[in-house]
Amino acid sequence: MEFGSIEREIHVDAAPEVVFEVLSSPGHIRDWWNGAETDLSAEPGSGTEVAWGRGTADEHVEPLTVVAADPPRLFSFRWVPDDADDPVAAALLVTFELVPAGSGTLLRLTETGFREKGWEAAVMEAAYADHVNGWDVFVPAIAAHAERLVATR
Numbered sequence: 070m071e072f073g074s075i076e077r078e079i080h081v082d083a084a085p086e087v088v089f090e091v092l093s094s095p096g097h098i099r100d101w102w103n104g105a106e107t108d109l110s111a112e113p114g115s116g117t118e119v120a121w122g123r124g125t126a127d128e129h130v131e132p133l134t135v136v137a138a139d140p141p142r143l144f145s146f147r148w149v150p151d152d153a154d155d156p157v158a159a160a161l162l163v164t165f166e167l168v169p170a171g172s173g174t175l176l177r178l179t180e181t182g183f184r185e186k187g188w189e190a191a192v193m194e195a196a197y198a199d200h201v202n203g204w205d206v207f208v209p210a211i212a213a214h215a216e217r218l219v220a221t222r
Contacts, residue, residue, distance in 0.1 A: 072197045075180040077208040083215035085141035085167040085174045091215045092144045092165050101210040111138040134160075142167050147182075161186070161200075174215075178208055 081088050091097040093111035098119075107119045113135055120130040136145040144167075147160035161182040168175040183197050 072183045072193055073181065074183075075178070075197070075201055075204055077178040077204050079176050079208050079212050080170060081174045081176050081212040081215050083173060083212075083219045085169055087219055088167050088174045088176055088211070088215045089141040089144060091211055091218065093138065093140075097214060097218070101214040102207055107133070109133070109135070111135060111140070111144065113137055136162065137164075176208070176211065178204060180204065 083091075091101065093109065095107050095109050098105055098107055098109065102119070103121060105119045105121055106123055107117055109115075109117050109119070116132065116134045118130050118132050120128065122128045123130075131148050134147045136147055137143050138145075143165070145162060145164040147162050161180055164177075164179045164181075166177040166179075168177070180200060183193055183200075186193065186196075188196065
């Protein structure tokens with residue numbers, strides 16, 4: 070396995086504007102990303118963090134920097150590890166492309182940078198598998214949340 074990138078694609082029965090809102094708004098992120106807390110601003114260059122289980126023994130916090138935000142077509146960010154000597158070189162890049170498809174959206178996710186992190190093979194393989202499993206859950210959750218949002222408007 071090369072660990073070069075993770076790619077997922079799903080059709081969402083919601084307009085790109087709605088999908089972009091779901092991807093980039095803190096309240097919506099909390100709903101599709103397993104309770105993640107963030108004060109994310111969809112502005113390129115803005116930095117923040119995403120936290121799960123804040124205040125618990127299972128707390129997990131990830132620094133994040135928005136790379137691109139071109140509503141309603143593109144949203145990307147880098148996971149920036151705290152302990153990196155060169156945060157950009159060591160970061161994973163997550164890109165969401167939103168393509169109009171009929172009355173909905175084709176959502177494409179790509180995550181890259183695993184090989185570039187300089188991890189030992191076992192660490193890279195475990196991180197890659199963890200992210201594969203995560204996106205297998207969260208990409209469909211993005212679609213489901215956007216579709217529920219449309220149904221309630």
